[in-house]
Amino acid sequence: MKHVAACAVVCLSLMLAAPAAAQFPLFQQPGLPGSTLDPQELQPTRRAPLTITPSLTFTEEYNDNVLLDNRNRVSDFITGFTPGIAITYERPTYRLSAAYNFTAELFARETQESHAFDRQNFFLDTMWKVTPQLTLSFTETFIFSTDTNLIARENVSTGRDRSYSNVIGGGASYQIDPFWAVRGSASYTLERFSRNNLDDSDVYRATVAVDRKINPRLTGSLAYEFGYFNVSNEQNAVTHTPRLGAAWRATETITLSLSGGPTVEVFENGDTRLTPAVTASYGQRVWFGGVGLSYDRTVGTAGGLGGPTDNDLISGYVTVTTLTRGLTVQLLPTYSIVKSPNSSRVDVRAFTASLQATYRLTDWVALIGGYQFFHQRSDSTQLSSIGTPIANDADQNRVFVGVTFGYPIRFD
Numbered sequence: 448m449k450h451v452a453a454c455a456v457v458c459l460s461l462m463l464a465a466p467a468a469a470q471f472p473l474f475q476q477p478g479l480p481g482s483t484l485d486p487q488e489l490q491p492t493r494r495a496p497l498t499i500t501p502s503l504t505f506t507e508e509y510n511d512n513v514l515l516d517n518r519n520r521v522s523d524f525i526t527g528f529t530p531g532i533a534i535t536y537e538r539p540t541y542r543l544s545a546a547y548n549f550t551a552e553l554f555a556r557e558t559q560e561s562h563a564f565d566r567q568n569f570f571l572d573t574m575w576k577v578t579p580q581l582t583l584s585f586t587e588t589f590i591f592s593t594d595t596n597l598i599a600r601e602n603v604s605t606g607r608d609r610s611y612s613n614v615i616g617g618g619a620s621y622q623i624d625p626f627w628a629v630r631g632s633a634s635y636t637l638e639r640f641s642r643n644n645l646d647d648s649d650v651y652r653a654t655v656a657v658d659r660k661i662n663p664r665l666t667g668s669l670a671y672e673f674g675y676f677n678v679s680n681e682q683n684a685v686t687h688t689p690r691l692g693a694a695w696r697a698t699e700t701i702t703l704s705l706s707g708g709p710t711v712e713v714f715e716n717g718d719t720r721l722t723p724a725v726t727a728s729y730g731q732r733v734w735f736g737g738v739g740l741s742y743d744r745t746v747g748t749a750g751g752l753g754g755p756t757d758n759d760l761i762s763g764y765v766t767v768t769t770l771t772r773g774l775t776v777q778l779l780p781t782y783s784i785v786k787s788p789n790s791s792r793v794d795v796r797a798f799t800a801s802l803q804a805t806y807r808l809t810d811w812v813a814l815i816g817g818y819q820f821f822h823q824r825s826d827s828t829q830l831s832s833i834g835t836p837i838a839n840d841a842d843q844n845r846v847f848v849g850v851t852f853g854y855p856i857r858f859d
C-alpha cells in the first residue's frame with residue numbers, strides 16, 4: 448500500500464506541474480494556491496503536534512500586460528502586501544494542513560485596479576489512517592484572482608476579470624492484503640466569473656479502482672471514472688472512462704506511471720462520442736534537486752469559455768536546491784491545448800513558464816524573486832455580445848522581488 452500511495456502522490460504532484468513546496472504567495476501556478484513552505488526543510492524540526500505559522504510578505508512587481516490582452520496592452524508597477532497563516536496538526540495516524548493568504552495590491556498607474564482582496568488562496572489537506580488497512584483523505588483548494596489564466600489547470604485566459612475556483616475532494620483506500628488494494632475518490636470543481644459573457648461551470652467526478660502489486664517496484668491498476676459536466680449555456684454531459692494503468696519505480700530515484708482508456712461522452716440530447724484519455728508522468732530525484740514531466744489528456748472545461756472540451760496538458764518542473772544552503776530555484780513550465788471536440792468554437796493554446804527563487808536568510812526571513820511568462824494564442828470563434836473575441840491573444844511578462852517573514856509557533 449505504501450508503494451501505491453507513494454506512486455499516487457508522485458503522479459498527482461507531476462500532474463499539477465510542481466511540488467506544493469514550490470509555490471509562492473503571489474505567483475501561484477495555474478490551478479494551485481500559493482504557499483510558503485520550505486523546500487530545503489531548514490525550519491527547526493517540529494516538536495509539537497500543533498504548529499501555527501503566521502506570515503507577511505512584501506513584494507514589488509512589474510507587469511507589462513495587466514489586462515491580458517495584446518490589443519490593449521497596459522503595463523504597471525504593483526506593490527503587494529500578503530498576510531497569511533498556515534496550520535499543521537500531526538499525530539501518528541492523522542494529519543491536517545491548512546493555509547490561507549490574500550494580497551492587497553497598490554497599482555502605481557492604474558489606481559482603479561488597487562484592491563485588498565483581489566487575490567486569495569486557501570488550501571486544506573487532511574489524512575486519517577483509521578486502521579492499518581483503511582486510510583481516508585479530504586482536500587480543498589480555493590483560488591480567487593483577477594488573472595483568469597491562474598484559477599484552473601486549463602490555463603486559459605479570458606482577460607482580467609474577478610473569478611474564482613474551488614475544488615473539493617475526498618478519498619478512501621483499503622489494503623485487502625499485501626498485494627491487493629481498493630480505492631475510491633470523489634471531487635467537485637466549480638468555476639465562477641464576474642463577466643456575464645463568460646460561462647460558469649460545475650464538474651463532478653468519481654473514481655473507483657483496484658490496485659495489484661505485481662512486484663516490489665511495479666503496481667498495476669484497473670479503474671473506472673465518472674464525470675458530470677454542468678456548464679452555463681451548454682448541454683449537460685456525462686463521461687464514462689475505464690482505465691488500465693501501471694506505476695513503476697524504475698530505480699530508487701525514478702518513478703514512472705501510465706494509464707489510459709476510452710472516454711465515452713454522452714450529451715443531454717442523446718449524442719455520444721468517443722475520445723482517448725491518457726495520463727503519463729515521470730519524476731526523478733537528481734543530485735541537484737528534482738525533475739519531472741507529465742502529460743494528461745482528459746475531457747474538461749475551458750475556463751470561462753465553457754465546455755466540455757478536449758484538454759491536453761503538458762507540465763514539468765526542475766528544482767535546484769544544491770547551489771547554496773537556503774537557496775531554492777525552480778523552473779515550472781505548463782503548456783495546454785484546449786479545443787471543442789466538433790467545432791472551432793473553443794481553440795486555445797496557452798503556455799506559462801515561471802522561474803522562481805527563494806533564499807532563506809534565517810528561520811523567519813526569506814528573500815523571494817521570480818519571472819513569469821504567459822503566452823496564449825486563440826483561434827476560437829466564440830464571440831461576446833458585441834461581436835469581439837472572448838479569448839484574446841496575450842503575451843505577458845511579470846517580474847517580482849520581495850521579502851517574506853514567518854515563524855512557526857508550536858503548541859504541545
